């Protein structure tokens with residue numbers, strides 16, 4: 284396994300728990316990865332069980348949507364979780380090690396080659412530059428959006444977008460169990476969010492299209508709301524544009540990708556934690572079953588559906604967002620709160636049954652501006 288972050292460590296734990304000998308090579312030297320405040324649906328807990336508990340900072344029961352002076356509140360039937368990435372990774376590392384996986388920190392993957400009995404992986408010990416060649420039957424790349432494993436095995440590079448968030452003190456009028464979302468299409472085809480991680484602090488962020496512009500727009504947005512950034516968190520996130528086949532055969536060995544390395548990210552909201560875990564379940568299933576995985580087929584359907592949604596939303600103008608919020612009648616809001624973002628088919632189906640005019644609005648976005656997301660980001 285290359286990459287000891289969320290998707291990689293969960294794959295390692297799943298395989299080790301089934302008796303597979305697993306080594307994880309992670310380039311950072313101490314298991315203290317960058318902190319990030321993340322929001323995930325309850326699906327995370329269904330997948331991880333109690334392993335997730337130490338990472339949970341807060342529970343979210345409501346979303347408030349704002350656009351152009353309009354507002355709509357959606358109450359969630361089951362709360363979302365706000366989690367801290369470093370704690371999540373540390374909990375997953377502990378689970379993988381308990382199952383017998385060996386984690387080699389401070390080891391950078393360089394390349395891989397076909398060898399007589401499988402694959403030969405070249406890794407470098409970061410502290411002294413010492414090279415090591417390791418033999419493996421299968422290699423899993425959980426090494427993120429700029430995956431070196433993917434390049435070495437011949438996958439095409441992924442397109443990415445910048446995601447930046449600032450940790451701020453919560454405004455006095457904000458409830459700690461409520462997320463705020465602002466649709467400001469002149470700033471971003473995505474949205475701004477403010478996610479409370481406690482009763483006093485939250486993460487205010489945005490997804491942009493070009494790096495420097497995203498940061499300066501976020502700073503302007505903070506200024507408008509008279510909020511000061513205590514710290515910034517950010518990285519580039521892959522844009523899911525089509526399903527990335529997760530396996531390649533190289534000679535007698537197999538190479539797999541998981542998580543951001545395979546663009547397993549919901550492109551409607553650019554959330555990749557739960558979908559990366561679903562990718563891990565699928566890759567582990569494929570390795571153990573020698574090929575096919577029902578979990579991966581379901582994940583593909585889910586990611587494709589989020590792509591359809593994003594295509595519709597991507598060039599929404601202000602008038603479209605205003606109409607969207609106006610169309611959210613009580614029963615449509617109830618439906619939105621009943622299913623999660625990780626069950627998008629179900630969610631949208633229910634909403635459209637209760638407010639069919641939303642289908643027309645979505646179709647309009649799709650037909651008028653369908654290829655906007657398909658243009659390369661900068």
Ligand SMILES: Cc1cc2nc3c(=O)[nH]c(=O)nc-3n(C[C@H](O)[C@H](O)[C@H](O)COP(=O)(O)OP(=O)(O)OC[C@H]3O[C@@H](n4cnc5c(N)ncnc54)[C@H](O)[C@@H]3O)c2cc1C
Pocket residue numbers: 285286287288289290291308309310311316319320321322323390391392393425426427428431446447448516517518519520541542543544548553554555556557559
């Ligand atoms: C600021 C921010 C906020 C976000 N908020 C949310 C959110 O609220 N909800 C959500 O679902 N998603 C969110 N995301 C996206 C989410 O964080 C990612 O989709 C997810 O963490 C990806 O996990 P991963 O394990 O696939 O990859 P990564 O976390 O990118 O891990 C890759 C690992 O591989 C290691 N690595 C890389 N190259 C090498 C190499 N050559 N050799 C050895 N090791 C290597 C890296 O050090 C790293 O540990 C957010 C992202 C950012 C940046």
